[in-house]
Amino acid sequence: MKTITVKLKDRSYPIYIGKDILKNKNLLKKINSNNFALITNKKIKSLHLSKIKNTYLKKNLIILNDGEKYKNQDSISKIYNSLLKNKFSRDGCIVAFGGGVIGDMSGFAAATYQRGVNFVQIPTTLLAMVDSSVGGKTGINHPLGKNMIGSFHQPSAVIIDINVLKTLPKRQFNAGMAEVIKYGIIENKSFFNWIENNIEKIKSNEDSSIINIIKKSCEIKAKIVAMDEKEKNIRALLNLGHTFGHAIENNLGYGKWLHGEAVACGFLIACSVSIHNKTMKQVDYEKVKKVIKAFDLPTKLPRGLNLKKLYKTMTLDKKVKNNQMVYVIPKNIGKAYITNKIHKNIVMKALEEHV
Ligand code: NAD
Ligand code: GLY
Numbered sequence: 001m002k003t004i005t006v007k008l009k010d011r012s013y014p015i016y017i018g019k020d021i022l023k024n025k026n027l028l029k030k031i032n033s034n035n036f037a038l039i040t041n042k043k044i045k046s047l048h049l050s051k052i053k054n055t056y057l058k059k060n061l062i063i064l065n066d067g068e069k070y071k072n073q074d075s076i077s078k079i080y081n082s083l084l085k086n087k088f089s090r091d092g093c094i095v096a097f098g099g100g101v102i103g104d105m106s107g108f109a110a111a112t113y114q115r116g117v118n119f120v121q122i123p124t125t126l127l128a129m130v131d132s133s134v135g136g137k138t139g140i141n142h143p144l145g146k147n148m149i150g151s152f153h154q155p156s157a158v159i160i161d162i163n164v165l166k167t168l169p170k171r172q173f174n175a176g177m178a179e180v181i182k183y184g185i186i187e188n189k190s191f192f193n194w195i196e197n198n199i200e201k202i203k204s205n206e207d208s209s210i211i212n213i214i215k216k217s218c219e220i221k222a223k224i225v226a227m228d229e230k231e232k233n234i235r236a237l238l239n240l241g242h243t244f245g246h247a248i249e250n251n252l253g254y255g256k257w258l259h260g261e262a263v264a265c266g267f268l269i270a271c272s273v274s275i276h277n278k279t280m281k282q283v284d285y286e287k288v289k290k291v292i293k294a295f296d297l298p299t300k301l302p303r304g305l306n307l308k309k310l311y312k313t314m315t316l317d318k319k320v321k322n323n324q325m326v327y328v329i330p331k332n333i334g335k336a337y338i339t340n341k342i343h344k345n346i347v348m349k350a351l352e353e354h355v
Contacts, residue, residue, distance in 0.1 A: 002215050006134060006222040008154060008229060015134060015158040015218050019207055022051045022122070022161045028093075031118060031156050035059075035092040037083060039106040041066040044098045044124055047167050052122075057095055060086050064102065068255065071101045071141050073149075079109040093118040093156065099125035099172075100132035104147070107138030111153030121158045125168055126176025127260060129160045130183075130217035131238075135225040146246065146254070152230055160218075162210050174295040175260025177202070178241075178267075180213050181291055183220040185267060186237045189334025191216050196287065199294045236338050240328040241266025244351075247313040252302050264297035265354065267330075272350035273342055274329045284333045301354045310351065311344070 001018035016027060028036075037060035040049065045063055052058065062082045064075050083092075094117060096106030103121050110119035121133035139150020165173065184192025194212075195202070201209040221238065228235040244266030249257060271288055274280035289299050301310075315325060324340040325347075331337060 002211065004215065004218050004222055006154070007226040011154050013155055013157050015160065015222065017129075017160045017162075017211060017214050017218065019162050019211070021159060022048075022163070023053050025054050027159055028054065028057070028120060028157065031093055031120065033091055033093040033118060035089060036095055037062060037086070037088055037092060038095040038097055039064065039079060039102060039109070040097040041102055044102070048124060048164050049097070051161070051163065052097070060088060064105070066101075068101055068141070071105055073140060075105055076109055076112075076140060079105070080113060083109075083113055088113070088117075090114045090117055093120060095120045095122060096133075096155075097122045097124065098128070099123065100128045103128050103133050104138050104150070105140055107136070107153055107155065108140055108150055111138055111151040116153065118156045119153070121155045123158070123160060124164045126165060126173050126214075127179055128176075129162075129165075129214050130176060131179045131221065133158045133160075134218055134221045135235075136229070146249075154229075158218075160214055162207065162214070165205065165210065171258065171296075174297055175258040177213075177295040178260035178264040178292070178297055180217050181264070181288075181295075182238070182240050182267065183217045185288060185330050185333055186240050186328070186336040187220050187224075187334065188216070189332075191220070192287075192291070192333050196291050199291070203295070233338070236326070237328055237336050240330065240336055241270055243314050243325070243327060244269045247310050248302065248305070250313050251305050251310050257298070257302065261298050264292045264295075265299065265301060268292065268299055269350045269354055270327065270329055272353050273327065273346055274331065276346045276349055277329065277342070279329070279331050281332065284330075287333060288330075299354075301351070305355075307348065307351045307355070311348065314347075 004015045036057045039062045041064050043066045094106050094110040096103045110117050123129045123133040136152045136154035138153050139147045142148040241263040245263035248262040271285045326340050327342050
């Protein structure tokens with residue numbers, strides 16, 4: 001088992017990564033609680049709940065409906081109702097067992113229930129393992145916008161058991177790979193090269209390769225979060241491709257493309273912007289495109305989108321500051337920067353190149 005620490009002074013926490021580690025009854029010993037509530041959904045309950053051998057973790061089970069459309073206030077109320085009915089106390093600990101939807105909602109419930117209780121993330125999708133379970137962003141959607149209600153609330157531990165990935169549909173796995181590729185583009189060229197050289201091993205779910213991509217991704221995310229927990233500056237690098245991606249998801253209709261698919265296409269648009277800005281070389285663009293394609297992620301925008309409307313949606317994104325569009329742009333593979341100095345014409349040109 002590998003352990004990475006997210007260093008946030010008295011709120012530091014471990015990320016445990018391994019195979020079959022859900023069997024280990026001692027992993028949560030350090031969490032000072034004997035009162036747990038485990039939140040999951042119907043699908044994960046039937047596929048994987050039996051893998052958790054700590055019966056006391058399952059004493060209070062809260063089973064939510066599966067899907068992004070349930071990432072809302074109703075599900076949060078369901079959690080509060082169950083906790084209150086079971087007299088769940090402030091020294092209790094919530095355990096999130098699922099993908100990013102369950103993790104974000106459970107974290108938000110933990111942040112707000114009785115002004116905040118501890119929580120532990122046990123992510124079950126690749127995306128949740130490499131991104132959403134680490135860093136403390138929690139929240140729900142509002143009818144007027146995705147992830148618009150939320151809070152920063154760090155978990156007390158993250159437990160990643162790669163065994164659960166065996167049942168994850170390939171499309172979901174590939175969407176998680178988009179976030180893995182992101183870390184290589186923004187921060188670490190040798191990691192990007194490693195992914196490029198190990199595509200087949202990753203695709204065939206080879207244990208050591210899967211552990212390596214998760215470990216490396218978590219190390220990079222932990223480092224960035226430790227430097228900028230509340231996204232005042234460099235944490236925004238983690239949003240590479242997201243302004244484009246969110247606008248794609250919104251214009252296409254949520255659920256048609258997975259989030260990872262939309263952001264992967266967004267990486268390429270950001271790379272094109274960089275080429276037009278005379279920073280990135282075409283050869284780096286081609287390398288990014290090759291890796292994205294290898295994981296069956298889209299390299300072109302969905303057909304039929306109105307680009308002017310797409311741009312307008314981008315201007316409504318959470319990432320807009322003082323009325324100026326803020327972009328994350330890769331300089332080359334391994335380094336990215338945050339800027340509000342990209343002219344609309346360049347962005348439109350980059351969008352047109354991906355129709
Ligand atoms: P998800 O949680 O909806 O999971 C995708 C699907 O896979 C669901 O149907 C789920 O039940 C199923 N599933 C989960 N684990 C499985 C397994 N092991 N085997 C088979 N099926 C399994 O989606 P996601 O991609 O994990 O997360 C997306 C959410 O994460 C979005 O709401 C997004 O806003 C959020 N997110 C949050 C952060 C953050 O920093 N907090 C970062 C990125 C994304
Ligand atoms: N997923 C982006 C972040 O955690 O900041």
